[in-house]
Amino acid sequence: MSATRDPRPCSIADTLALVGEKYSLLVLREVYLGNGRFDQLVRNIGAPRDVLAARLKRLVDGGILTKARYSERPQRFEYRATTAGLELEGALMTLMAWGDRHLRGDDDRPMVIEHNCGHELLALVTCSACGREVRHEDLTAHPQAPGWTRSGPAAVQADAHGPSRAGHTASGEG
Template sequence: MRWDTLEEEQCSLARTVAVIGDRWSLLILRECFLRVRRFEEFQSRLGITRHLLADRLKKFVRYGVLRRARYQESPARYEYILTQRGLDLYPVVMSIVHWGDTHMVDERGRPLLHQHKNCGKLFDPVMICSECGEPVHAKQVHTHPGPGAAKTAQASS
């Protein structure tokens, strides 16, 4: 498996890693969910070089995670807005945040707390079964080849 061809793999994880699988991409996504939209603000908050930031933003636009919207005419300036495809990455980002909150915090505790606007309570993200609503844990899941699986994976089951 080569890094530059991951989007061609018959694996949903590999294809997703092709889009968000480096540290800068994940940190840019974090900033997007914290409502950062403008190039200069991404750069100042992350300390990323202009070249790397421009590259990652172009990639997100190409994959439909962000869209560019002009906010100034002269000179032309753009902001980057999460699309529905980008918003659908929120559970992924929150899962990573929750792991960090559980395993990587120091004595000061969590750097950010998340409050659900609907009920007003602080919350931890949890993954639940879409069918029964119960929490899902790794040891409770079995996998089976799906219709998009490679023919060799389907034949061996």
């Protein structure tokens, strides 16, 4: 019997395995703001120092941050985002926009980001091909991983009398 064990292969899961632990994305937030020093990260994020040290090591090992020396004699370091690390900023802006919209009133924002087009940034996820905003009902998933369908592992085929086999295209209750 093949192991029913392994979860669905997925780049979302892989990405979260790297940056999805508690505090990791907040480290990125601070680094984007230019706050790359250890004590600064501790204060601004509120993370335990040992946990933060572990997260930083992981982010550096994962190629998202670098540890740069900014002073030789009293050895002092600063964490900076790599190119790959900077490419996660969009995801953070998206999460911020969501939180601003759903967890606050539109007037109670703790932070405003200014885009150099002159306007306040409201992050929007779009399709790079057509430029339109990504909406759920416009998407169709095509699993590529062998042995996996949209609904689960093909071997188990857990799709008999499902309530809505439609999956992505056509439903919508809201």
